[in-house]
Amino acid sequence: MAGLVRLGYSLAKKSILSTTTRVISTTNQLNIKEIRERTEGTNLVIEGVTLPSPRTELLVRPPNVTPPLPNIDLSLTKLPSSEKPPCYMCALGLDVKHTDVLILSQFVRSDGCMLPKRITGLCKRQQKKIGKMVSMAQKAGLMINLTPSNSKKDPTKRKDYKKFNTYFDETTIFKKREMRWTERFKFRANAK
Protein backbone atom coordinates (compact mmCIF):
# COMPACT_ATOMS: atom_id res chain seq x y z
CA MET A 1 0.00 0.00 0.00
CA ALA A 2 2.78 2.41 0.98
CA GLY A 3 4.60 1.53 -2.23
CA LEU A 4 1.51 2.35 -4.29
CA VAL A 5 1.17 5.69 -2.53
CA ARG A 6 4.83 6.46 -3.15
CA LEU A 7 4.49 5.50 -6.81
CA GLY A 8 1.47 7.72 -7.23
CA TYR A 9 3.25 10.57 -5.49
CA SER A 10 6.32 10.25 -7.70
CA LEU A 11 4.18 10.08 -10.85
CA ALA A 12 2.33 13.20 -9.83
CA LYS A 13 5.59 14.95 -9.02
CA LYS A 14 7.09 13.98 -12.36
CA SER A 15 4.03 15.16 -14.29
CA ILE A 16 4.27 18.55 -12.62
CA LEU A 17 8.04 18.98 -12.80
CA SER A 18 8.63 17.43 -16.21
CA THR A 19 8.14 20.75 -17.93
CA THR A 20 11.04 22.36 -16.08
CA THR A 21 13.50 19.58 -15.26
CA ARG A 22 14.86 16.73 -17.32
CA VAL A 23 13.94 13.44 -15.68
CA ILE A 24 15.20 10.96 -18.23
CA SER A 25 18.89 10.23 -18.43
CA THR A 26 20.61 7.37 -20.17
CA THR A 27 23.66 7.51 -17.93
CA ASN A 28 24.11 8.26 -14.30
CA GLN A 29 23.92 11.98 -14.74
CA LEU A 30 25.92 13.06 -11.70
CA ASN A 31 28.95 10.83 -12.13
CA ILE A 32 32.38 12.36 -11.88
CA LYS A 33 33.71 12.04 -15.39
CA GLU A 34 36.85 12.98 -17.16
CA ILE A 35 36.68 13.78 -20.88
CA ARG A 36 39.44 12.17 -22.94
CA GLU A 37 40.21 12.80 -26.60
CA ARG A 38 42.22 10.53 -28.83
CA THR A 39 42.55 10.02 -32.56
CA GLU A 40 42.24 6.59 -34.20
CA GLY A 41 43.45 7.11 -37.74
CA THR A 42 41.03 9.71 -39.13
CA ASN A 43 38.49 9.43 -36.33
CA LEU A 44 38.49 11.60 -33.28
CA VAL A 45 37.19 9.71 -30.26
CA ILE A 46 35.91 11.69 -27.31
CA GLU A 47 34.88 9.67 -24.28
CA GLY A 48 33.81 10.38 -20.74
CA VAL A 49 35.42 8.13 -18.16
CA THR A 50 34.07 7.69 -14.68
CA LEU A 51 36.85 8.50 -12.26
CA PRO A 52 37.56 6.22 -9.32
CA SER A 53 37.13 7.73 -5.87
CA PRO A 54 40.46 8.86 -4.40
CA ARG A 55 39.41 7.43 -1.06
CA THR A 56 38.92 3.78 -2.00
CA GLU A 57 42.50 2.73 -1.28
CA LEU A 58 42.65 4.39 2.12
CA LEU A 59 39.24 3.18 3.26
CA VAL A 60 39.05 1.57 6.69
CA ARG A 61 36.26 -0.93 7.28
CA PRO A 62 35.60 -3.25 10.21
CA PRO A 63 36.47 -6.82 9.13
CA ASN A 64 33.22 -8.54 10.10
CA VAL A 65 30.87 -6.06 8.47
CA THR A 66 29.71 -6.29 4.86
CA PRO A 67 30.92 -3.50 2.59
CA PRO A 68 28.79 -0.37 2.86
CA LEU A 69 25.89 0.16 0.54
CA PRO A 70 25.50 3.92 0.55
CA ASN A 71 23.17 3.88 -2.46
CA ILE A 72 20.63 1.62 -0.80
CA ASP A 73 18.65 3.34 1.87
CA LEU A 74 18.41 0.92 4.77
CA SER A 75 15.26 2.56 6.08
CA LEU A 76 13.33 1.37 2.99
CA THR A 77 14.10 -2.29 3.58
CA LYS A 78 11.65 -4.22 5.67
CA LEU A 79 14.10 -5.31 8.37
CA PRO A 80 13.19 -4.44 11.94
CA SER A 81 15.66 -2.16 13.67
CA SER A 82 17.19 -4.98 15.72
CA GLU A 83 18.18 -7.00 12.63
CA LYS A 84 19.63 -4.11 10.65
CA PRO A 85 23.40 -4.25 10.30
CA PRO A 86 25.13 -1.45 12.19
CA CYS A 87 26.38 1.45 10.11
CA TYR A 88 30.12 1.62 9.49
CA MET A 89 30.77 4.23 12.14
CA CYS A 90 28.89 2.21 14.79
CA ALA A 91 30.78 -0.93 13.73
CA LEU A 92 34.16 0.77 13.84
CA GLY A 93 33.50 1.91 17.39
CA LEU A 94 35.84 4.88 17.19
CA ASP A 95 35.83 7.42 19.97
CA VAL A 96 35.72 10.51 17.78
CA LYS A 97 36.12 13.88 19.44
CA HIS A 98 35.37 17.28 17.97
CA THR A 99 39.10 17.95 17.75
CA ASP A 100 39.67 15.02 15.36
CA VAL A 101 39.50 17.23 12.31
CA LEU A 102 41.15 14.65 10.05
CA ILE A 103 38.11 12.40 10.46
CA LEU A 104 35.42 15.08 10.60
CA SER A 105 36.68 16.79 7.46
CA GLN A 106 35.76 13.68 5.47
CA PHE A 107 32.08 14.30 6.15
CA VAL A 108 31.92 17.89 4.91
CA ARG A 109 31.80 19.75 1.64
CA SER A 110 34.45 22.25 0.69
CA ASP A 111 32.35 24.98 2.31
CA GLY A 112 32.39 23.11 5.63
CA CYS A 113 28.76 22.03 5.41
CA MET A 114 27.83 18.58 6.71
CA LEU A 115 26.87 16.11 3.97
CA PRO A 116 23.34 14.65 4.13
CA LYS A 117 22.56 11.18 5.38
CA ARG A 118 21.93 9.70 1.94
CA ILE A 119 25.53 10.52 0.98
CA THR A 120 27.31 9.73 4.22
CA GLY A 121 25.38 6.45 4.65
CA LEU A 122 25.38 6.78 8.42
CA CYS A 123 22.65 5.75 10.82
CA LYS A 124 20.45 8.45 12.28
CA ARG A 125 22.30 8.66 15.58
CA GLN A 126 25.78 8.78 14.06
CA GLN A 127 24.69 11.38 11.51
CA LYS A 128 23.44 13.61 14.30
CA LYS A 129 26.54 13.02 16.41
CA ILE A 130 29.01 13.77 13.64
CA GLY A 131 26.97 16.72 12.41
CA LYS A 132 27.12 18.25 15.88
CA MET A 133 30.82 17.57 16.18
CA VAL A 134 31.43 19.23 12.82
CA SER A 135 29.68 22.36 14.04
CA MET A 136 31.68 22.20 17.27
CA ALA A 137 34.92 22.05 15.31
CA GLN A 138 33.77 24.95 13.15
CA LYS A 139 32.86 27.05 16.18
CA ALA A 140 36.21 26.27 17.76
CA GLY A 141 37.86 27.43 14.51
CA LEU A 142 39.61 24.12 13.84
CA MET A 143 38.52 23.70 10.21
CA ILE A 144 38.87 27.25 8.90
CA ASN A 145 40.06 26.14 5.48
CA LEU A 146 36.67 24.41 5.00
CA THR A 147 34.40 27.43 5.35
CA PRO A 148 32.27 29.55 3.02
CA SER A 149 34.19 32.27 1.21
CA ASN A 150 32.44 35.10 3.05
CA SER A 151 33.14 33.78 6.55
CA LYS A 152 35.74 35.18 8.90
CA LYS A 153 38.45 32.58 8.61
CA ASP A 154 40.77 33.66 11.39
CA PRO A 155 39.10 32.89 14.75
CA THR A 156 40.98 35.74 16.46
CA LYS A 157 39.30 38.24 14.13
CA ARG A 158 35.77 37.17 15.00
CA LYS A 159 33.42 39.36 17.02
CA ASP A 160 32.97 39.55 20.80
CA TYR A 161 33.03 36.18 22.56
CA LYS A 162 33.63 34.30 19.32
CA LYS A 163 37.25 35.38 19.07
CA PHE A 164 38.34 33.45 22.17
CA ASN A 165 39.20 29.77 22.30
CA THR A 166 36.30 27.47 23.05
CA TYR A 167 36.24 23.75 23.59
CA PHE A 168 33.19 21.48 23.74
CA ASP A 169 32.05 18.48 25.69
CA GLU A 170 30.89 15.63 23.45
CA THR A 171 28.69 14.13 26.18
CA THR A 172 26.31 17.06 25.78
CA ILE A 173 25.32 15.96 22.25
CA PHE A 174 22.62 13.52 23.32
CA LYS A 175 21.94 15.03 26.71
CA LYS A 176 18.36 15.98 27.35
CA ARG A 177 17.76 19.46 28.61
CA GLU A 178 17.23 19.45 32.33
CA MET A 179 13.97 20.84 33.54
CA ARG A 180 14.39 24.11 35.36
CA TRP A 181 13.25 24.40 38.92
CA THR A 182 10.41 26.74 37.97
CA GLU A 183 9.20 24.42 35.22
CA ARG A 184 9.18 21.48 37.58
CA PHE A 185 7.12 23.53 39.96
CA LYS A 186 4.57 24.32 37.24
CA PHE A 187 4.40 20.66 36.24
CA ARG A 188 3.56 19.63 39.79
CA ALA A 189 0.98 22.35 40.14
CA ASN A 190 -0.78 21.12 36.99
CA ALA A 191 -0.79 17.52 38.19
CA LYS A 192 -2.83 18.40 41.27
Add this chain to the structure above:
Amino acid sequence: MSAAKRVQQWATFARSWHIFDCKWQDPYESAHVIKKYLMGMHKPIYHPMNDCGDVVVCINSREIALRGDEWRKRAYFHHTGYPGGASWTLAWELHNKDPTMIIKKAVYRAMTGNLQRRHTMQRLFIYPGENVPEDVLQNVTNQIRQIRYVPKRLDHIPEEEVKNYPKVMEYPEDFVVK
Protein backbone atom coordinates in the same frame (compact mmCIF):
# COMPACT_ATOMS: atom_id res chain seq x y z
CA MET B 1 71.87 9.54 50.93
CA SER B 2 71.76 8.88 47.22
CA ALA B 3 72.01 11.72 44.75
CA ALA B 4 68.37 11.35 43.66
CA LYS B 5 67.11 11.45 47.23
CA ARG B 6 69.25 14.48 47.95
CA VAL B 7 67.71 16.34 45.02
CA GLN B 8 64.24 15.29 46.12
CA GLN B 9 64.86 16.61 49.61
CA TRP B 10 66.28 19.84 48.24
CA ALA B 11 63.21 20.26 45.98
CA THR B 12 60.89 19.66 48.91
CA PHE B 13 62.41 22.24 51.21
CA ALA B 14 63.32 24.84 48.59
CA ARG B 15 60.77 27.16 47.00
CA SER B 16 60.95 25.84 43.46
CA TRP B 17 59.38 27.51 40.44
CA HIS B 18 56.95 25.83 38.05
CA ILE B 19 55.74 26.98 34.67
CA PHE B 20 52.26 26.28 33.28
CA ASP B 21 51.21 26.89 29.69
CA CYS B 22 47.54 27.98 29.65
CA LYS B 23 47.10 27.53 25.90
CA TRP B 24 43.70 25.86 25.25
CA GLN B 25 43.35 24.99 28.94
CA ASP B 26 40.19 25.41 30.95
CA PRO B 27 41.08 27.89 33.72
CA TYR B 28 38.59 26.39 36.16
CA GLU B 29 40.04 22.89 35.74
CA SER B 30 43.66 23.99 35.73
CA ALA B 31 43.10 26.16 38.82
CA HIS B 32 42.78 23.00 40.89
CA VAL B 33 46.15 21.81 39.59
CA ILE B 34 47.91 25.16 40.02
CA LYS B 35 46.49 25.47 43.52
CA LYS B 36 48.25 22.30 44.65
CA TYR B 37 51.65 23.59 43.57
CA LEU B 38 51.03 27.04 45.03
CA MET B 39 50.06 25.66 48.42
CA GLY B 40 52.70 22.92 48.41
CA MET B 41 50.14 20.11 48.53
CA HIS B 42 52.30 18.03 46.16
CA LYS B 43 54.99 17.75 48.86
CA PRO B 44 55.10 15.00 51.47
CA ILE B 45 55.77 17.56 54.21
CA TYR B 46 52.60 19.54 53.44
CA HIS B 47 50.73 20.97 56.37
CA PRO B 48 48.48 24.03 56.35
CA MET B 49 50.59 25.65 59.04
CA ASN B 50 53.84 25.13 57.19
CA ASP B 51 54.94 27.52 54.50
CA CYS B 52 56.07 25.08 51.83
CA GLY B 53 54.24 26.40 48.76
CA ASP B 54 55.97 26.88 45.42
CA VAL B 55 55.85 29.59 42.79
CA VAL B 56 53.84 29.07 39.60
CA VAL B 57 54.35 31.06 36.41
CA CYS B 58 51.37 30.90 34.03
CA ILE B 59 52.05 31.87 30.43
CA ASN B 60 49.74 32.35 27.44
CA SER B 61 46.78 33.25 29.64
CA ARG B 62 45.25 35.11 26.68
CA GLU B 63 44.69 31.77 24.95
CA ILE B 64 42.70 29.97 27.61
CA ALA B 65 39.67 28.00 26.40
CA LEU B 66 36.27 27.99 28.05
CA ARG B 67 33.73 25.25 27.55
CA GLY B 68 30.67 25.60 25.33
CA ASP B 69 28.90 28.91 25.81
CA GLU B 70 30.76 29.88 28.99
CA TRP B 71 32.30 32.97 27.40
CA ARG B 72 28.91 34.62 27.14
CA LYS B 73 27.14 32.95 30.05
CA ARG B 74 29.63 33.28 32.91
CA ALA B 75 29.37 36.61 34.68
CA TYR B 76 31.72 38.17 37.21
CA PHE B 77 29.99 40.16 39.92
CA HIS B 78 31.29 43.34 41.48
CA HIS B 79 29.67 45.74 43.89
CA THR B 80 31.03 49.17 44.66
CA GLY B 81 29.22 49.31 47.99
CA TYR B 82 27.00 52.20 46.97
CA PRO B 83 23.31 51.72 46.17
CA GLY B 84 22.96 50.61 42.58
CA GLY B 85 26.64 49.84 42.50
CA ALA B 86 26.28 46.24 41.36
CA SER B 87 27.78 45.26 38.04
CA TRP B 88 28.00 42.01 36.13
CA THR B 89 30.83 41.55 33.65
CA LEU B 90 30.67 38.67 31.20
CA ALA B 91 33.70 36.44 30.88
CA TRP B 92 34.57 37.62 27.37
CA GLU B 93 34.28 41.25 28.44
CA LEU B 94 36.57 40.65 31.39
CA HIS B 95 39.03 38.82 29.16
CA ASN B 96 39.02 41.78 26.76
CA LYS B 97 39.89 44.14 29.61
CA ASP B 98 42.51 41.98 31.29
CA PRO B 99 43.54 38.63 29.84
CA THR B 100 45.10 37.55 33.14
CA MET B 101 42.06 38.15 35.34
CA ILE B 102 40.05 34.98 34.62
CA ILE B 103 42.83 32.58 35.55
CA LYS B 104 43.69 34.69 38.59
CA LYS B 105 40.14 34.64 39.87
CA ALA B 106 39.82 30.93 39.13
CA VAL B 107 42.88 30.07 41.23
CA TYR B 108 41.75 32.43 43.98
CA ARG B 109 38.34 30.77 44.13
CA ALA B 110 39.83 27.26 44.04
CA MET B 111 41.53 27.88 47.39
CA THR B 112 39.70 28.04 50.67
CA GLY B 113 39.20 31.51 52.03
CA ASN B 114 41.62 32.01 54.87
CA LEU B 115 44.28 34.54 55.83
CA GLN B 116 46.93 32.60 53.94
CA ARG B 117 45.15 32.83 50.59
CA ARG B 118 46.29 36.35 49.70
CA HIS B 119 49.90 35.51 50.48
CA THR B 120 49.68 32.33 48.44
CA MET B 121 48.34 34.34 45.51
CA GLN B 122 51.46 36.53 45.65
CA ARG B 123 53.38 33.52 44.43
CA LEU B 124 51.33 33.24 41.23
CA PHE B 125 52.68 35.05 38.18
CA ILE B 126 50.46 35.31 35.11
CA TYR B 127 51.55 36.56 31.72
CA PRO B 128 49.12 37.02 28.79
CA GLY B 129 51.62 35.91 26.17
CA GLU B 130 54.91 34.11 25.93
CA ASN B 131 56.98 37.17 26.85
CA VAL B 132 58.18 36.41 30.36
CA PRO B 133 60.85 38.55 32.02
CA GLU B 134 64.23 36.91 31.98
CA ASP B 135 64.74 37.09 35.75
CA VAL B 136 61.48 35.17 36.24
CA LEU B 137 62.18 32.59 33.60
CA GLN B 138 65.64 31.67 34.85
CA ASN B 139 64.21 30.48 38.19
CA VAL B 140 61.87 27.96 36.56
CA THR B 141 62.87 24.32 37.11
CA ASN B 142 59.70 22.38 36.37
CA GLN B 143 56.83 22.38 33.93
CA ILE B 144 53.31 21.45 35.03
CA ARG B 145 51.63 19.04 32.62
CA GLN B 146 48.69 20.46 30.67
CA ILE B 147 45.27 18.96 31.34
CA ARG B 148 43.85 19.01 27.82
CA TYR B 149 45.53 18.41 24.52
CA VAL B 150 46.03 21.51 22.43
CA PRO B 151 43.88 20.86 19.35
CA LYS B 152 45.50 21.03 15.95
CA ARG B 153 43.92 23.09 13.24
CA LEU B 154 43.25 21.38 9.92
CA ASP B 155 45.09 24.07 7.97
CA HIS B 156 48.19 23.60 10.14
CA ILE B 157 48.38 19.88 9.33
CA PRO B 158 50.49 19.27 6.21
CA GLU B 159 48.45 18.60 3.09
CA GLU B 160 50.19 15.30 2.43
CA GLU B 161 49.16 13.99 5.85
CA VAL B 162 45.53 15.02 5.34
CA LYS B 163 45.52 13.28 1.95
CA ASN B 164 47.06 10.02 3.19
CA TYR B 165 45.10 9.80 6.43
CA PRO B 166 42.90 6.66 6.60
CA LYS B 167 39.42 7.41 5.32
CA VAL B 168 36.18 6.36 6.94
CA MET B 169 33.56 7.70 4.56
CA GLU B 170 33.36 6.68 0.91
CA TYR B 171 31.52 8.82 -1.60
CA PRO B 172 28.58 7.17 -3.34
CA GLU B 173 29.02 6.60 -7.08
CA ASP B 174 26.77 9.43 -8.19
CA PHE B 175 28.46 12.12 -6.14
CA VAL B 176 29.98 15.28 -7.48
CA VAL B 177 32.85 16.41 -5.33
CA LYS B 178 32.44 20.09 -4.61
